[in-house]
Structures are given as structure tokens and as C-alpha cells.
Amino acid sequence: MRKSYKGLLSIFAIMALLLASACSGGNETSGDQSGDAAKDGAVSAKVGVISWLTGAGAGYGEAITNGLKLANKEIKEQGKVDIELITEDSAGKQEQALSSAQKLMNSENVSAIIGPTLSTEMKVVGPEADLNGVPIMGTSTTAAGIPQIGDYVFRDSIPESLAIPASIEKAIEKYDVKKVAILYGNDDVFTKSGYDTMKKVAEDKGLEILTTETFQKGQADYNAQLTKIKNTQPDLILCSALYNEGAVIMDQARKMGIDVPFVGGNGFNSPEVIKIAGDAADGLIVATPWFAGKDDQKVQDFVAKYKEEYGKEPDQFAAQAYDGMYLLANAIEKAGSDDRDAIRDALAETEGFEGILGEMSFDEEGDIVMEPTVLTIKEGKFQLFE
Amino acid sequence: MLAEIINPYYLQVLSFILINIILGVSIYITLSTGQLSLGHAGFMSIGAYTSAILTLNYDFPLVVGVILGALLAGIVGILIGIPTLRLQGVYLAIATLGFGEVVRVLFINWESLTQGAIGISSIPHFGRELVTGLRDTGFTADMIGIRNNQLISLLVFIILLVITVLLITFFVRQNHSRVGRAFAAIKMDENAAEAMGINITYYKVLAFAQGAMVAGFAGALYAHVTAYISPSDFAYHRAVEILIFAVFGGSEVIWGPIFGATFLTAMPELLREVSEYRYMIYGIILVAMMAFRPQGLIDHEMIYKIKSRKKKKKKVEDDKKERNRHGVGS
Numbered sequence: 001m002r003k004s005y006k007g008l009l010s011i012f013a014i015m016a017l018l019l020a021s022a023c024s025g026g027n028e029t030s031g032d033q034s035g036d037a038a039k040d041g042a043v044s045a046k047v048g049v050i051s052w053l054t055g056a057g058a059g060y061g062e063a064i065t066n067g068l069k070l071a072n073k074e075i076k077e078q079g080k081v082d083i084e085l086i087t088e089d090s091a092g093k094q095e096q097a098l099s100s101a102q103k104l105m106n107s108e109n110v111s112a113i114i115g116p117t118l119s120t121e122m123k124v125v126g127p128e129a130d131l132n133g134v135p136i137m138g139t140s141t142t143a144a145g146i147p148q149i150g151d152y153v154f155r156d157s158i159p160e161s162l163a164i165p166a167s168i169e170k171a172i173e174k175y176d177v178k179k180v181a182i183l184y185g186n187d188d189v190f191t192k193s194g195y196d197t198m199k200k201v202a203e204d205k206g207l208e209i210l211t212t213e214t215f216q217k218g219q220a221d222y223n224a225q226l227t228k229i230k231n232t233q234p235d236l237i238l239c240s241a242l243y244n245e246g247a248v249i250m251d252q253a254r255k256m257g258i259d260v261p262f263v264g265g266n267g268f269n270s271p272e273v274i275k276i277a278g279d280a281a282d283g284l285i286v287a288t289p290w291f292a293g294k295d296d297q298k299v300q301d302f303v304a305k306y307k308e309e310y311g312k313e314p315d316q317f318a319a320q321a322y323d324g325m326y327l328l329a330n331a332i333e334k335a336g337s338d339d340r341d342a343i344r345d346a347l348a349e350t351e352g353f354e355g356i357l358g359e360m361s362f363d364e365e366g367d368i369v370m371e372p373t374v375l376t377i378k379e380g381k382f383q384l385f386e
Numbered sequence: 387m388l389a390e391i392i393n394p395y396y397l398q399v400l401s402f403i404l405i406n407i408i409l410g411v412s413i414y415i416t417l418s419t420g421q422l423s424l425g426h427a428g429f430m431s432i433g434a435y436t437s438a439i440l441t442l443n444y445d446f447p448l449v450v451g452v453i454l455g456a457l458l459a460g461i462v463g464i465l466i467g468i469p470t471l472r473l474q475g476v477y478l479a480i481a482t483l484g485f486g487e488v489v490r491v492l493f494i495n496w497e498s499l500t501q502g503a504i505g506i507s508s509i510p511h512f513g514r515e516l517v518t519g520l521r522d523t524g525f526t527a528d529m530i531g532i533r534n535n536q537l538i539s540l541l542v543f544i545i546l547l548v549i550t551v552l553l554i555t556f557f558v559r560q561n562h563s564r565v566g567r568a569f570a571a572i573k574m575d576e577n578a579a580e581a582m583g584i585n586i587t588y589y590k591v592l593a594f595a596q597g598a599m600v601a602g603f604a605g606a607l608y609a610h611v612t613a614y615i616s617p618s619d620f621a622y623h624r625a626v627e628i629l630i631f632a633v634f635g636g637s638e639v640i641w642g643p644i645f646g647a648t649f650l651t652a653m654p655e656l657l658r659e660v661s662e663y664r665y666m667i668y669g670i671i672l673v674a675m676m677a678f679r680p681q682g683l684i685d686h687e688m689i690y691k692i693k694s695r696k697k698k699k700k701k702v703e704d705d706k707k708e709r710n711r712h713g714v715g716s
Binding site for chain 2: 053054055058088089091094095096098099100102103105106107120123124127128131132143144145186187188189191192193
């Protein structure tokens with residue numbers, strides 16, 4: 001018996017040693033940066049980034065970190081704030097997101113955190129950051145209930161509860177909608193949360209919901225659901241799907257002869273839809289915080305710079321991250337130090353901030369307040385919906 | 387002094403390692419009778435959801451919630467174990483995999499109770515609950531000179547450590563008992579074991595239910611450590627991950643899955659330095675491991691060698707002492 005205890009003990013000892021040795025490097029450098037007046041009066045601060053950099057969703061993480069880096073480069077050049085970004089990978093998993101948050105907060109002593117990528121990760125990381133008093137801002141978390149986690153939790157991505165009503169309202173105005181059909185993916189946080197909003201808005205507007213159909217992630221054939229929807233003859237289809245499933249749905253719907261417009265959630269808003277569905281994508285209406293074709297000098301500068309730096313068009317994740325970085329830098333500048341509480345207070349006071357997404361403010365809960373842009377796909381291109 | 391040593395980051399990683407060790411043990415128990423189960427993610431989710439819902443909606447104490455979660459998972463384990471008795475190898479794996487998916491889909495669609503795909507958030511957290519409890523008795527983190535979040539992480543770690551050590555002790559002892567020998571006999575040859583008078587049905591279902599219960603227990607602990615669960619946490623890849631603990635570390639002795647869980651959980655954290663390449667390295671290690679040691683890293687032979695080497699060393703030392711004594715004597 002004694003042997004087995006010994007074995008167990010030695011395993012733990014080895015583990016602890018490994019961990020300690022691997023991370024001690026980071027430990028030594030932290031702690032001594034007590035903030036202000038590093039060079040030319042610039043406020044210096046450490047900001048942690050938790051992003052999904054490996055695995056299925058690495059594309060999101062890449063866009064986000066690219067946006068952050070680009071913004072940080074510009075901020076450094078302006079010389080008012082000197083931010084050191086420390087990026088950690090979460091692999092899209094809650095456990096890893098939590099571990100990396102603990103690392104950033106305790107080993108690296110960051111003043112604030114940007115990320116994580118997914119709402120599910122935020123639900124695990126948010127309470128811990130709030131408890132430790134570290135301001136944390138999601139740039140891509142759109143599910144309900146995120147800023148309500150605590151005083152230190154913010155986001156600059158517009159929630160579905162703001163985006164979907166805007167697009168439905170405009171669609172009603174234009175097409176004189178009375179009857180709708182709803183189709184949604186019920187095994188994904190994102191699409192499920194979008195559906196809840198759609199249902200609520202449709203009820204509030206007094207629309208008749210003819211049928212509600214569901215599908216699962218990765219499904220390839222939607223004919224059963226679409227046939228049912230077609231038979232009820234709706235004026236409009238509310239479809240809460242991510243772009244990869246959504247594009248296939250539109251394609252199959254058009255082939256079946258359903259020619260009414262679709263209203264999608266934020267996840268449906270991707271240039272990929274046009275690539276996958278082609279002409280069938282015409283008639284999709286989405287509300288988005290980000291429109292690359294906006295007639296605004298700031299937006300066009302960002303698009304040009306991003307293209308030059310990374311060789312591709314920025315998507316909404318890059319844009320939201322870019323603005324998020326500026327929001328935080330602004331707050332750090334106002335706070336005048338890298339003190340966590342001061343940054344939180346400055347962030348909460350943000351009002352009328354002009355970013356590439358538009359004019360942004362935080363409400364008392366830490367949620368973003370801004371006007372989404374409603375877009376539609378026409379002739380194979382995203383255009384303003386009017 | 388204490389404040390500098392305790393880093394919540396290391397404790398967090400160690401806590402996840404401990405939970406994964408418990409999961410590794412759970413798969414080891416079912417494997418020790420030769421039953422290959424891919425349903426452990428399902429059992430884990432039953433434990434997690436039961437405990438989360440009981441503590442959150444019905445104000446059960448944490449301990450009761452966790453125990454009930456584990457028990458319910460065990461009961462479901464018996465219910466699944468009996469009809470799948472006749473299945474072996476891959477067939478059992480597929481049947482249990484199906485079970486896991488059924489549970490997941492059930493949790494997705496039972497929205498009134500589980501909130502569907504959105505998941506359950508703000509589940510009572512072990513550490514945070516304990517710290518508020520301690521505060522009522524007048525004990526705060528400042529009293530031992532550490533910060534609040536350090537105390538929370540420390541408490542979670544200590545609780546998990548105690549639980550894990552107790553569990554491992556129990557199963558090591560069970561292995562040396564009548565039950566453990568029956569498991570081993572069934573794994574070697576079912577027919578021969580039956581001919582020897584071992585009640586196959588009883589022991590196989592026992593192993594399956596024990597595995598399910600321990601997995602459910604780990605699930606309940608997981609729910610109270612992350613404070614948020616959703617059905618997608620318990621999908622197919624979780625079942626495979628649990629199985630890999632045993633396959634990587636070796637499923638012959640209990641130390642195999644324990645090592646596997648430890649190593650495979652610590653690895654991605656240790657490789658944080660190389661950021662985006664870490665999962666590549668992780669994959670390469672897995673492939674290399676399977677190529678060179680398909681039976682897993684730790685097997686009977688290795689344990690035997692370690693033991694015999696220790697004995698030999700001891701013997702040599704004893705001999706030396708003996709000779710010295712004689713030398714001095716003469």
C-alpha cells in the first residue's frame with residue numbers, strides 16, 4: 001500500500017515541478033511594471049488576449065488577433081498609451097480558456113483582458129475575472145447574459161437581441177410581412193440564442209408564426225423542413241443559422257422554389273454565404289455592426305491597412321477586435337495608470353466613442369450601445385438595405 | 387510567504403488534471419473487465435446536470451448534489467450495463483457511443499430543465515461557496531495572508547486532491563481483493579472465468595456501474611469547478627478524450643490512465659510557449675506513442691520491472707551491508 005501512495009506523490013511532485021519550471025520564465029518579468037510614465041509620458045499597461053488560435057475555429061481567433069495587433073500598432077505610434085499584448089490560446093475549450101485566464105491574471109499580472117472568443121468560454125472566464133477585479137471585454141461574444149455576469153465584464157460586439165430586431169423591423173417595413181416561418185439550429189448556443197430573440201420579436205410585432213423547424217449542426221439535407229415551410233406560404237423566413245449551414249439552406253430553398261427573403265442572425269453574416277450559395281444568397285437580410293463598404297474615411301483606411309498587412313479583407317471579427325483595442329486603450333489613457341479598477345471605471349464611462357463600427361457607448365451593465373447597419377445581399381454583393 | 391507560492395493558475399491546471407484523473411480511473415474500471423465504453427461523456431453529463439440542477443434550482447447543498455449526481459449516473463450505468471452485457475469490443479463501444487449521444491440530445495431538447503444548447507450558467511462554485519461559508523464562521527483569506535482568489539483556488543485543489551487520493555486508494559485496494567481478481571479473470575477469458583464459478587453478469591455490471599458512477603462524480607465536480615455547463619461539453623470528442631487517457635497511459639494497471647490524464651492535460655499547458663504549434667506537437671506525441679508502445683506507456687511489465695529493480699537494489703545493498711559487517715567482523 002505504501003508504495004502506491006509514494007507513486008502518487010511522486011507523480012504530483014513531477015507535475016508540480018514541470019509546471020513551475022515551464023512557467024517561471026513568465027513570472028519573473030511580471031510585477032515590476034507599476035504603470036505610468038514609462039516613456040514620454042505614455043501610459044504603459046499589459047493586456048491579456050484569450051483567443052481561439054488552434055483547432056476548428058482558428059479562423060476567428062486569427063481575425064481577432066490580427067485586428068488587435070493592427071490597432072495596437074497604431075496606438076503605439078500615436079504614443080499616448082504603450083500596451084503590451086500577451087496572447088494565449090483557448091482552443092475553443094472552456095477549461096483551457098479558464099486556465100489561460102488564470103495565467104494572465106496571476107502569472108502575467110495583466111491590467112485587462114480582451115476575449116475569449118466564444119460566449120461559452122466567457123461564461124466560465126467572466127465570473128473568475130470579475131471575482132479578481134480584472135476588466136474583461138469580449139469582442140465576439142453575442143449571446144444573452146454576458147455583461148450581466150459582473151461589473152468587470154464588457155463587450156463591444158452587438159448582441160443578437162439588438163441586431164435581429166433591427167433587421168426584422170426593416171424587413172417588415174419593406175415587404176409588409178404578416179406571416180413568418182422560423183428555422184433554427186437547436187444544438188448551438190449561438191443559433192439557439194438567436195432563435196429566442198427572433199421568436200420574441202415576431203411575437204412583439206404581432207406576426208403570425210406559421211411553423212418552427214429545427215436542424216442540427218453539420219446537417220446537409222434540409223428538404224424536409226423546407227417543404228413544410230413552403231407549404232405554409234410565409235412572407236418571410238427567419239433563419240437562425242451559422243453561415244456554413246445557412247448558405248446550404250438558402251441554396252436548397254431557392255431550388256425548391258421558395259423565393260421569399262430570409263432574415264438571419266449575426267452568424268449568417270459572412271461573405272462566405274455568397275461564395276457557397278451563389279445567386280441563391282440574394283434576398284438575405286442581416287443586421288451587422290460591420291459594413292466594409294461604408295462610406296467613411298476611417299472604415300476605408302482600416303480596410304486598406306488590414307489588406308496590406310494581412311493580405312485579405314477584414315471581417316466583422318477583425319473589425320470588432322480593432323475597435324475593442326481602441327476602446328480599451330482609450331480607457332487606459334483616461335485612467336492614467338495600469339490600475340485594474342481605474343481602467344474598469346474609465347471603460348464603464350465610455351460614451352460616444354467613434355470607431356469603425358460606428359458610435360459606441362457602454363450601458364450601465366457593460367453592454368454595447370450602438371446602431372447596427374442592416375444589409376442585404378443583392379446581385380451577389382452585400383449592400384445597404386433600404 | 388504563502389501568498390507568493392500560491393498561484394491560482396497552477397492550481398487551476400492541477401484541478402483540471404485531478405478531474406481528468408478521476409475520469410481516467412472511471413474508464414479504467416470498465417476496461418478492467420474488458421468492456422470498451424464510449425459512453426463515459428454521457429455518464430459525466432448526467433452527473434454534471436443532476437448536480438447543477440439540484441443545487442441551482444432546488445437549493446440542495448453542494449455535497450448532496452454531487453453525491454446524487456454520481457448515484458444517478460451509477461443507476462443509469464446499471465440500466466445500460468445489463469442489456470449491453472452480451473456485446474463485446476467494438477459493438478459495445480458503438481452501443482455506448484449511441485447512449486452518449488442520446489443523453490446529449492436529451493439535454494439539448496429538454497429545454498424547460500436544461501435550457502437547451504445555451505447551457506446552465508452561474509452554477510454554485512466549490513471554492514466560492516466554501517469561502518463565503520468560511521467567512522460566516524469568521525475565517526477569511528487575510529488571516530493566513532493570502533488573497534481571496536488564492537484561497538478559492540487552493541480550497542478547490544485540496545478538496546479535489548483528497549477526493550482523488552481516496553478514490554485511487556479505494557480502487558487499488560479493490561484490485562487486490564476478490565472483486566479485482568474476478569475483474570482480471572473476466573478480462574483474460576470470460577468463459578474460463580465462468581467455468582471457475584465467477585458470476586460474470588454480476589461483476590461485469592458492477593464494473594460498468596462503478597465506471598459510470600465515477601464518471602458522473604467527475605462530471606458533477608467539473609460542473610462546480612467551471613460553474614457553467616452546456617451539452618456540447620459532453621459530446622463525442624469528450625468520450626474519445628477520456629478513452630485516450632487510458633489508451634495513452636496504458637489500461638492494464640490503474641497508474642496508466644492516471645499518468646495518461648496527467649500528462650495529456652498538462653501537455654497543452656506546458657506547450658503554451660510555442661503557441662499555435664502546441665496541438666501539432668501534442669498530436670505527434672500521440673502518434674509516436676501509439677507507434678512505439680501500443681499497449682500504453684505503463685503496463686504490467688513496466689511495473690514489474692520497477693518493482694524488481696527496487697528489490698534487486700535493496701538486495702545488493704543488503705548484501706553489501708552484510709559483507710561489510712562480515713569484513714569488519716573478520
